[in-house]
Structure formats: C-alpha cells, structure tokens
Amino acid sequence: MPEIRITNLKKAFGDLVAIDDLTIDVKDGEYLTILGPTGAGKTTLLRLIAGLTEQTSGSIFIDGECVDDLPPERRKVAFLSQSYSLFPHMDVWENTTFGPIARGWDPEQVEIVGREMLEMVHLYERKDALPRELSGGMQQRNALARALSADAKILLLDEPLRALDARLRLDLRHELKKLSKDMGMTAIHVTHDQEEALTISDRILVLRDGRIIQSGTPKEIFNEPSGPFIHHFVGEANFVSGVLKAVEGDRAVITGDDGQDYHTQATGIKPGSRVVTGIKTEFTLMTKDRWGVDINNFTGQIERILFLGRFSDFEVKLDSGQMIHARLPGYQATKFRAGDRVNIHYSPERMLVFPEPDGGLKKELEMV
Amino acid sequence: MNLREKISNFIAGKKVIKGWYALVIIFFIMLVIVPTLFVLTYAFTGWDEIQDSVMTDPPEIQFTRVQLPANNITFISQDIIDVTQTYSIQVAYETEVEMHLNYTITLLNDGEREIEFQEEVMVNGTGSYTFIARANDTYNYFHHVGDGFHTLTVSNGSGLIETWEEPVTLRSGSDRPWDLVKNALKVSFIIATIVTIIDFTAGLPMAWLMVRKDFRGKKYIDTLIDMPLAIPTAALGFSTAMFWAVTPGLDPYGSLSLTSSPFVLIILLHIVFSYPYMVRSLSAILQEIDINYEIAASTLGAPPLTVARTITLPLFRAGLVTGIILCFARSLSETGGTMAALAMMSPSMGELAYPMKTGPTLIGAWKHAGGFEPQLAFTAMILVIITLILLVIIKIVIMKFKLPLRKVMPGPERLLSKGVFPKMKDALSFLFMFVILIIPSFFIFSFVFTGEPSPVDWDGFWSAMSFSFFVAAVITIINLIFGVPLAIYIVRGTNKMISNILDVLVNVPLIVPTSALGISLGMFWGSMDLGMTTLLVISAHLAFTFPLVVRNVAGAMEELDPTYEETARTLGAKPMFVFRKIVFPSIKFSVLAGAIMAFTRSLGETGATLAVVKDANTVPVYIVGLVKAGDYYPAALACIALIFISFITMMLMRYMTRKAGDG
Structure with a gap:
C-alpha cells in the first residue's frame, strides 16, 4: 500500500533551514495538498521524498520501508515538475514510454502501457508530436501520462497548474484528482494557491518556514484556522x-x-x-x-x-x-x-x- | 532480484558514483594540475642552483698564451666561448715541411665526446692560420652549449707530432641568464599586449558586423575568420614570414618583403591566430545581449555610435575578459610559429644567436641546446607566476574599472554615425581581415606553386605525421573519458565549493604558456623517472587540451535544465541510462566540438612538445626543424599537408555544430 511516513525530517542549505523537523503521515490513496507561501520549503519537501535532494536528518518511509538510501529511480515515486520537463528531443510517445523502457519492461508491455496512458489523457492521436508542438494543456497531460506510466504508486505534483492559463487551470484541477484516484495513487500536490488547495484536496498541510502550522480538511483550514497567519493566507x-x-x-x-x-x-x-x-x-x-x-x-x-x-x-x-x-x-x-x-x-x-x-x-x- | 539487477543497482549506487567522480577529480589534479604547476616547487628545491646559474654574472673569459715547442706554434686560448659571437683562434707557426693543424671542439654529452667544431688545414713555411666559427654561418656555427674540450693536433706525413688539449665551456652570450630571461619575457609581454589591443580594435567592428548586420556572403566570411585556427601555428609562422618579411635566401612570387624587424613580424603573426578568438568571444556575448536595449536607445534619439558606446559596450565585459585572456595567453604561449618566423629572418644562425627571443623561443632554444635545466625551470616558473597573476588582474580590472562611458557627445557621434564613416569602418574591417589574416595564412601556396622544387623526405614526414596523429588520438580519447564527467561534476556537483575551485583550476593549463607547461611536466614526470618520450609527450598534450573539452561540455551542461535529469531519475532511469538518453543527446555536439578542438590543438602544438622532450618527432616540430635547416620546400609541402588535414577536421566540426544549431 502506498503510504508515506516522514519522521523528524530536516534539510538545511548551509545556515538556511528549509525543512525543519517535519513529521507527516500520508494515508494510502490520499490526495494531500501542501499549501504555503513562496519559500516555505514546499518544493524541497517534494524533492526530498523523490530522492532528488539528500536530507540533513530524519527519515522517509514508503510502504513501511525506509527509502533514505535509495536513489530516485528505486523509490517508485513519480515527480511532475512545474515546467513539466518533457524531454525536448523525444516525441509524445517516447516521452510517455520513457519510464517503462528505463525500467527494462518487455516491448509488448511498454506498448500497452504507453497506449493506455496516452488514451487516458486524450493524446494518443498526437503521439508523434514533439513537446514544443503541443499547447500548454497538452504538455501538462503528456507529462502526467509519463509520470503515471512509470509504474509509480506515489504522485508528487509541484505546482502542476502554475504555467497554465486561468480557465484551463480550473478544468485540469479536477482531472488531476480524478486520474490519481482512478489509478489508486497517493498524491502530494504542492501549491501556493489557496483556492486550488481548498477545491482539490482530501487534506491540506499548511507549511511555513519549513514547519507545518496546520493540518486538516479544506473546511477545517478555512473555518478553523490555527492562527492569524492561516486565517489571513486562506482568504x-x-x-x-x-x-x-x-x-x-x-x-x-x-x-x-x-x-x-x-x-x-x-x-x-x-x-x-x-x-x-x-x-x-x-x-x-x-x-x-x-x-x-x-x-x-x-x-x-x-x-x-x-x-x-x-x-x-x-x-x-x-x-x-x-x-x-x-x-x-x-x-x-x-x-x-x-x-x-x-x-x-x-x-x-x-x-x-x-x-x-x-x-x-x-x-x-x-x-x- | 537477480544477479544482473544486483550488479546494475550496485553500479548506479551512490557510493559507486561518488567513487567515480573522486577518481576523475584525482585524475585531473594529479595528471593535469600538479604537473602544470610542479615547476613552482623548484623555487624551494632548486634555489641554490637558480642563484648559481641564473642570478650570478657569468665568469669573465680568461685568455692564456700557449706556446707549443714543436714548430714554434703559438696561439691564444680562451676557457669560455660565446656561441652568439663569431669565434676565432689564430694559430701562428714556423715549419719547414707540410704540416696538418687540426682544431676540434668537443662537448661532453653523457660522458661521450661529441664534435661541435672541427677543421683541418695543411700549412707550410712561416705564417698563421685562423680557425673561424661564424655566428651567422650555416655550417660552421655552434649548435650546443656546455662543457667540453678544445684540442689542437699537429701532425705531418709520418704521424702525430703533438697534441694540445684544454677544457672549454661553450655558453650563450655574456649576459647573465637572468637578463636574457628578463628581456625575452619583456618582449613576450609587450608583443602580447600590442597584439591584444590590435585584436580588440579590429575585432570589435567585425564581431558587430557578424552579429548585428545581415549581408550576402556572411556565411563565408564567418568561415574565413576561423580559418587561421585550423592551420597549425608552425605553418602560419612560415607562411606569414614569407609574405611580410625580408627572408634571406627565399623570395617567393608576391612576397611583400616589407619588414626586417622580427618584432613587427611576430606581432603580425600573432594577430593572425589570436584575432579569431577575439571575434568569437565578442560575438558570442554580443549575441546574448538583447537587441531591444539598442532599439530602445535608438528610439530615444541616440545615434548608432552613441548606442554602441553607452548601451552595448558596458554589457560586454564578460566577453571582453574572455577575449582578452584568450588572445593574451595565446600570444604569450605561441612557440612553433614564432620559431619558424625567427629562423627565416635569421637563417644560418644558431637559435641562441637570434637577435630577438620571446619567452617560449628562449625555452625552446635552451632546451634544444641542453644543459640549461636551472635556467629553464626558472623561466617556466616566472612565466607561470606572471600569467596567473595577470589572469587575476585582468579579471578584476575589467570587472571593476569604470570606463568613461556615461558622457554623451551627440554632435561628433552623430556625424561619425552617418554617411561615409560607418561604410569606411565596415570596409576597413574586411580589408584588415583579408590583408592581415587570410592572405598571409595562405601565402605558402604561392611558394609551393612558384618555388623551386627540391627533394622531400616523405618517410620522415609520414613518421612525424603518424606520431602526431597517434598522440592526438590518444589524448582525445582520454580527454573524453575524464573531461566529460569532470564537466558534469563542475556544473551539477552537490558540493559547490569543490566545483567552483575545479572550475577555476580547469582554466590554469589554458592560460599557462605551453612551453612553461612542458618544462613543468618534464620536471614532474622526469622526477618519477618514467623515461618514455611518448608518454611524456602524451601527458603534456593532455594537460593543455583537457580544458578545451571540459569548457565546451560544461558550457553545454549549464544550458541543460537539471529537471530533465531529475525527472528521468524519478521515472525509474538509472544514472547511466539518464546520461545516454537525456544528457548525451543534448550535449553531444559540444562534446564533439571539444574533442575536435583538442585534436587539432594537439596536432598543431610545438612549444609543449619541444619543452618536454627536445627530440620528439611531431609534425610541427618536424616543420620547424626543416625551416631552421633552410629546407623550405619540404617544409612548405609538409605545412600544406597538415593544413588540408586540419581543414577537413574543422569543416567537419562546423558542419556538426551547425547541425546542432538547427536541431
């Protein structure tokens, strides 16, 4: 079961403490949002979970197994970055099947997964297009398909809607949540947009200066903020x-x-x-x-x-x-x-x- | 988990990757940086020798009158001979029968006596004979310096009558070695400064033209600018000297024979191969500067010259620093071309007797003569220290110094921006390029087509060629294996302090003059006593070409967004897979460009090769040797063969990099 447990996690860059003694439990299948102002340490937290940055102290467990010493490719965590990072020299199909091929699956299986994922995000017809030929929304869907096809059970989303225009953002919010629920994934979604956090999440963690200042359902966060900061930040x-x-x-x-x-x-x-x-x-x-x-x-x-x-x-x-x-x-x-x-x-x-x-x-x- | 998976997980493991990076860094420090700077330790280990052989005045020459009983032979013997002067010894005799006088100077080389001068005459009656070793005679000059003996034997038809022998020292000049070093370095730095200033003055309008203007044939001009880079400097020196200078015994069709000053010629030569670096550095940064600033200034009413001076130039400094350092370092370091040019202006003279010496040619001459170890180490040490200090100063001065750019002079600048002036500027830029760069570079063809053919030793040429190619190929492969990971570490390394230090260190072999680098390397590996010429040449070439690969690849890595690699990792790709599928496709053209630059630089290098072992047989050394011996025709053919080969590689590089630009 893809559950994540983070205990006493700390990350410092020199004197600057980005993540300060965090302890979080993410339940299986949960859609968790990390909400916080710029510089709160949200992206750092995702990078730590994905294994892209090494923590100063503390531990991360996925499905009860400590992953501190595992490189990113062995954590089975799909990371969707702000800029999508679609590989510019590969077309939609190559991008989507990158994960399965990197993991050495046999070609038939790669074919099946690639097709299934692209059809799910309605991009199968554009499978020969290069990323730069796609619209912003399509790029986002391609990146999502790539992340989902990598056999990961945990989806990390770093401000996934930031680069899109307002209207598209509203549509894709719900699509994101639906997809991750359909696939039975545990998702951690990072955003600084309180409205986005309120509409999409099962649970919200409010992060400030590397610390959790409140954890709760969207309603709790909105109606019963733990302090003046959240009261002001969320509305x-x-x-x-x-x-x-x-x-x-x-x-x-x-x-x-x-x-x-x-x-x-x-x-x-x-x-x-x-x-x-x-x-x-x-x-x-x-x-x-x-x-x-x-x-x-x-x-x-x-x-x-x-x-x-x-x-x-x-x-x-x-x-x-x-x-x-x-x-x-x-x-x-x-x-x-x-x-x-x-x-x-x-x-x-x-x-x-x-x-x-x-x-x-x-x-x-x-x-x- | 099966065994294969276990192994591949192990290889991708953090520890293995860290170990690999550590190995690459150790390679870089031990094989490139330490040997390059090793000569500095000589200040501590060899200070006494430096004081003895560099700082003290050479002893006065002692003259003794010698009288041999047989046949009343008298002459004046001297204990020291200055090889830069004409040397003569007058032997007086009285004889009644025919008698042979044989005068020989031998030098000790590893305990063996080697004949440096020998002449025999037959005399009769009363008189005197003078043996002369002329400083400017092709065959009767001294090639070497050192300790040995001079011997006079007297014999007649029936056998030996008498032998006289005394120790003698051959030395170069009566100056203190320190004065020679000082003068050579002064000449080198003055030339480098003048060359850099001319490069900048002529290069800036050209860079401007290439970036901001569109005209027919721009593509070809762009290629032409790079041409001198493809020609080994030894060939350039040969060709340029033929075109500009008075070269005794050689007057090919079309030669201008304008100057007999080595100083002027060397400046003209150094401009040829440094100018492309200046234009390239300046246009690279000009391309980065947003043209909208210029447009904004123009719409605000500033004439083009004012815009260029007050808006664009101040944004320019980074490119300027690169251009100036590259030009200065190249000029300071060049050996082969300078040697060839000097040899042609002073034919039939020993290198030590040339009227002008630069730092690198002094190193070359001393190394060639042998027996100058303390002097060589000292010169190399001074060169390394001064270039390192200079690098820092240039960086600071250009970044901190405020140019008086604020003042606006609308009147004169508007005038200069209109009508004939800009056209004149453009025309002059082209004229400069053709007259100073292109024609002298290719003048060698005129000589080959119009000159008198003479027999060519193709065997010697091909053996030099194959050795050069072997060295170039080996160092290119090693450079790729170690240079690419080092570049990746410099850009992506997690420890910022280490990568910043490495970043600075990588530039060191690039600016240290290659002949100084060669001396240093020779000392370092010599102290290990490996004793293999080929290995020494390879390690020297490795050191000065290594930065070319690292710089190119690091530049491309900086352009590559790290999130691509990170995303690929989270998608399940192991580091090697990420490198193969994501990183390499994005940087392959820079890797190729770096490899080709390293290859051609190695192929064309003279100074380091000569400094590390005096008799290494690479093509440029072979060419310089031919030029020194006055075998101009074979030298020219060898040059042309080398030019063709370098050209093909350069065209390949342009084709590849252009493809990269399109793709």
Whole structure:
C-alpha cells in the first residue's frame, strides 16, 4: 500500500533551514495538498521524498520501508515538475514510454502501457508530436501520462497548474484528482494557491518556514484556522489586537488597542490575556446605512476600490484610523464610490480569536 | 532480484558514483594540475642552483698564451666561448715541411665526446692560420652549449707530432641568464599586449558586423575568420614570414618583403591566430545581449555610435575578459610559429644567436641546446607566476574599472554615425581581415606553386605525421573519458565549493604558456623517472587540451535544465541510462566540438612538445626543424599537408555544430 511516513525530517542549505523537523503521515490513496507561501520549503519537501535532494536528518518511509538510501529511480515515486520537463528531443510517445523502457519492461508491455496512458489523457492521436508542438494543456497531460506510466504508486505534483492559463487551470484541477484516484495513487500536490488547495484536496498541510502550522480538511483550514497567519493566507482577513475582557456563553468581548469593544466567538483563552481577533474580508459587511444591531459597528471612508471582476476589494479607513478591507460581489460593488462614508459590521460568529503571536501581529502576517 | 539487477543497482549506487567522480577529480589534479604547476616547487628545491646559474654574472673569459715547442706554434686560448659571437683562434707557426693543424671542439654529452667544431688545414713555411666559427654561418656555427674540450693536433706525413688539449665551456652570450630571461619575457609581454589591443580594435567592428548586420556572403566570411585556427601555428609562422618579411635566401612570387624587424613580424603573426578568438568571444556575448536595449536607445534619439558606446559596450565585459585572456595567453604561449618566423629572418644562425627571443623561443632554444635545466625551470616558473597573476588582474580590472562611458557627445557621434564613416569602418574591417589574416595564412601556396622544387623526405614526414596523429588520438580519447564527467561534476556537483575551485583550476593549463607547461611536466614526470618520450609527450598534450573539452561540455551542461535529469531519475532511469538518453543527446555536439578542438590543438602544438622532450618527432616540430635547416620546400609541402588535414577536421566540426544549431 502506498503510504508515506516522514519522521523528524530536516534539510538545511548551509545556515538556511528549509525543512525543519517535519513529521507527516500520508494515508494510502490520499490526495494531500501542501499549501504555503513562496519559500516555505514546499518544493524541497517534494524533492526530498523523490530522492532528488539528500536530507540533513530524519527519515522517509514508503510502504513501511525506509527509502533514505535509495536513489530516485528505486523509490517508485513519480515527480511532475512545474515546467513539466518533457524531454525536448523525444516525441509524445517516447516521452510517455520513457519510464517503462528505463525500467527494462518487455516491448509488448511498454506498448500497452504507453497506449493506455496516452488514451487516458486524450493524446494518443498526437503521439508523434514533439513537446514544443503541443499547447500548454497538452504538455501538462503528456507529462502526467509519463509520470503515471512509470509504474509509480506515489504522485508528487509541484505546482502542476502554475504555467497554465486561468480557465484551463480550473478544468485540469479536477482531472488531476480524478486520474490519481482512478489509478489508486497517493498524491502530494504542492501549491501556493489557496483556492486550488481548498477545491482539490482530501487534506491540506499548511507549511511555513519549513514547519507545518496546520493540518486538516479544506473546511477545517478555512473555518478553523490555527492562527492569524492561516486565517489571513486562506482568504484575506482584517485583524485587531487587544485584551480579552470576558467570555460569556458563545460570545467573548475584546477591548481592542483602538479602544473599541469587539464581540467575537467564544474562546478557551483566559480573560485578561493579549489576543488577536480577525474576520475574513468576505464576511466584513459594508453598507451605506447604519446596521440594525449595536455591536461591532464602525464608520469609515472608502479610500480605494480594486476591481477584481467577480469581486471588488474596498480599502476602508475607519474613523479609529485603522485600514481594513471588505470584499463585495460585483453587483453590490457598483453602489460605492471612493470617498463615500460607509458603515462596517463584523458578525460576532465570524470573528475568530487567537492568542497574540510572539513576534506581534505584523510579523505573523508577513508572507516571506 | 537477480544477479544482473544486483550488479546494475550496485553500479548506479551512490557510493559507486561518488567513487567515480573522486577518481576523475584525482585524475585531473594529479595528471593535469600538479604537473602544470610542479615547476613552482623548484623555487624551494632548486634555489641554490637558480642563484648559481641564473642570478650570478657569468665568469669573465680568461685568455692564456700557449706556446707549443714543436714548430714554434703559438696561439691564444680562451676557457669560455660565446656561441652568439663569431669565434676565432689564430694559430701562428714556423715549419719547414707540410704540416696538418687540426682544431676540434668537443662537448661532453653523457660522458661521450661529441664534435661541435672541427677543421683541418695543411700549412707550410712561416705564417698563421685562423680557425673561424661564424655566428651567422650555416655550417660552421655552434649548435650546443656546455662543457667540453678544445684540442689542437699537429701532425705531418709520418704521424702525430703533438697534441694540445684544454677544457672549454661553450655558453650563450655574456649576459647573465637572468637578463636574457628578463628581456625575452619583456618582449613576450609587450608583443602580447600590442597584439591584444590590435585584436580588440579590429575585432570589435567585425564581431558587430557578424552579429548585428545581415549581408550576402556572411556565411563565408564567418568561415574565413576561423580559418587561421585550423592551420597549425608552425605553418602560419612560415607562411606569414614569407609574405611580410625580408627572408634571406627565399623570395617567393608576391612576397611583400616589407619588414626586417622580427618584432613587427611576430606581432603580425600573432594577430593572425589570436584575432579569431577575439571575434568569437565578442560575438558570442554580443549575441546574448538583447537587441531591444539598442532599439530602445535608438528610439530615444541616440545615434548608432552613441548606442554602441553607452548601451552595448558596458554589457560586454564578460566577453571582453574572455577575449582578452584568450588572445593574451595565446600570444604569450605561441612557440612553433614564432620559431619558424625567427629562423627565416635569421637563417644560418644558431637559435641562441637570434637577435630577438620571446619567452617560449628562449625555452625552446635552451632546451634544444641542453644543459640549461636551472635556467629553464626558472623561466617556466616566472612565466607561470606572471600569467596567473595577470589572469587575476585582468579579471578584476575589467570587472571593476569604470570606463568613461556615461558622457554623451551627440554632435561628433552623430556625424561619425552617418554617411561615409560607418561604410569606411565596415570596409576597413574586411580589408584588415583579408590583408592581415587570410592572405598571409595562405601565402605558402604561392611558394609551393612558384618555388623551386627540391627533394622531400616523405618517410620522415609520414613518421612525424603518424606520431602526431597517434598522440592526438590518444589524448582525445582520454580527454573524453575524464573531461566529460569532470564537466558534469563542475556544473551539477552537490558540493559547490569543490566545483567552483575545479572550475577555476580547469582554466590554469589554458592560460599557462605551453612551453612553461612542458618544462613543468618534464620536471614532474622526469622526477618519477618514467623515461618514455611518448608518454611524456602524451601527458603534456593532455594537460593543455583537457580544458578545451571540459569548457565546451560544461558550457553545454549549464544550458541543460537539471529537471530533465531529475525527472528521468524519478521515472525509474538509472544514472547511466539518464546520461545516454537525456544528457548525451543534448550535449553531444559540444562534446564533439571539444574533442575536435583538442585534436587539432594537439596536432598543431610545438612549444609543449619541444619543452618536454627536445627530440620528439611531431609534425610541427618536424616543420620547424626543416625551416631552421633552410629546407623550405619540404617544409612548405609538409605545412600544406597538415593544413588540408586540419581543414577537413574543422569543416567537419562546423558542419556538426551547425547541425546542432538547427536541431
């Protein structure tokens, strides 16, 4: 069974620690996504599993067998790189059958596997084409067929959709997952695109500075982020630092550093502690008229509007001086102009509370 | 897992691969770098000898009056003879019958006496006879220096009357060897500097033309520029000297006979074979520079000359460094052509008596004369040190030095960018190429077609030819076996520090003058006492051609995206399979180019061969020997045969590399 167990894995390049004491279990047949900002160590992790880089310490087990001393070709792990790396001097057929031939299968079997894989990705008709004659999507499918035909049970995907245009990316996401499930493979998919991670994964690992900061289903990651960073990284959020005043029933009250009271979800944190509370920008309500309820109501002025197509992003300067963002769907966005006075409302059930991070809020939210 | 699989897994195992790389690196260090730099150790082990034989003034010549009782023979004997001067000894006699005077100078060579000079006369009555060894006489000059004896025997019809014998030392010049070295190196460096400056001035417009302009026949011009590279320098020296210089005893149809200064001739010669390197380096980097910068500057109103000077040139430095180092090193290192040219300007003279010497020709002459080991080691040591320092300085100066390029002079530059000036520049570039490069290179054909044929020793030629080919083939094969893995390690190696150091070290044999390299190698292997001429020649040629293969392959490896290899590995391919199916198809043309460059360089090399063993029989050495002896016709035929062979290989290379460019 293709399951992967990684224990206390560490990789340092000189002084720079890329992977810091990682322990991960990937279940058989799971589609796992590693999500993280640029430089989090995602690609390094894949390269370690594939055997392309040697770890500083720690071990990797595939199907219970320690593979630390095995060269890449004996790990039976198919690696699909960002640029696909289709061999430029070989045609689609030669690329696809590279793995079986390299492993010394007999010609009939090579023929069968090559054909099966190319038909599966709808490229059999183009088997004589050279990679440069294919479109981006076809190249991606060719690379996938090549990776799948190599008899590997583990598929490592390094930002496989990055080089494609937006529309194609959406289509191929699902195809990728379906193929890997159909073939009974265990897949690890690396991406920095939170939307991609949320739609495709069985489970997401959020990686930052070489460490796992949260592991969970897409819903858990989105709704119950483990800290301000993930709250912000997976769907943007507005934050306030302050002191937890009281917890009553399913509500808590926080006195923000701006002097205002914020009503939030309940929390297990001890009252009196320094905390951070945040709300995703799409749950930040913005109206021209004053909101009916009394709590979490603020006024401010629209400074800037960013048109994003289906959404618009509003930058609002609250009267307390704080800058916040609100995200409105297109049909509502047309009602507002830069300079308009607006009312902002945070629903308490959407406001998550975290202990204040060690380095302060600003440092916590830094992407790199 | 069956046995075969086990074995192939073992071969592909990390340890085996690491071991193989370690072996390649050890080969490189032990067979290329250490022998190349070995001469530097002489500063520690042989300092006393250097002081004795290089730094101290040679002793004054002592004259003694000799009187032999028989027939009242008197003469003045000297204990030292300077072979660069005409030497004479006047013998006075009084005799009543016919008498034979036999004067002989013998040199000791491994305990054997070898005759260096001998003359016998018959005299009668009272008078004197003068024996003369002229510095400029073909047959009566001294070929060697060293210790020996001079002997005067007096005999008549009935037998020996008397023999006089005293030790004598033949030496070259009355200068301190240190002064000779200093002068030769000064000449070498001045020539290299002038040649590099001319190469750059004439090469830049040509590189520009070849990259930025399109014109009919460009393809042919492109091939013509490379032609001198295909001709062994010994042949080039012969041909160029015939074309430009006053060459006593040789005046082929069409010869210009313009100069009798060896200095000017050597400069003209060195331009011929270094100019292609400059044009190639400059156009390679020019091709890399995005033409959009130039277009942007033009649309902003800058005249072409301003654009070239302020936008393109500053982006140029890397190519400039390569070009300058290559030209400078080539000029500094060249031996065969320079020897041939000097021999033709000063025929019937011993090499040690030539009016001008460069570093490499001094090494050649000393090595040929024999008995100059400390001097040779010292000269080679100085050359190695200076070239290494110079390499660093050139790199630093060009990278750090700010050229005054910011200032814009729209008026004059606009004027110079218009009308007749650019056309003149282009015309001059072509003129330079034809007059300085192409015609002198091929002038040898004029001599062969119009000159007086004389008998040719084809056996000697073919034996030299087969030896040269044997050496070239052996070193090419060894270079491929060890050079390709080393190049891969330099580019792909996991230990960046080791690969960076190797990267720098690889360039060392490329810039160290080959004659210095030969001396160093000779010392290194000589100290091991292998004693085989062929092995010595092969190891010398291996050292200076090795970088050519490594450089070419490393360049191609850098272009190759490592993810191809990594992907292939994850797909189940073992390292050798990846090399065969992925790496080799992508770099094969560079491997081939490197192999052919190594082969032709080995075929054309004189300096290293002569420096390592004085009587090795390669074709260029054979040609230089013929030229020195004044056998011009056979020398020319040998040159032409060598030119044809080199040409075929070069055309092959161009055909292959062009195919690579298309594919």
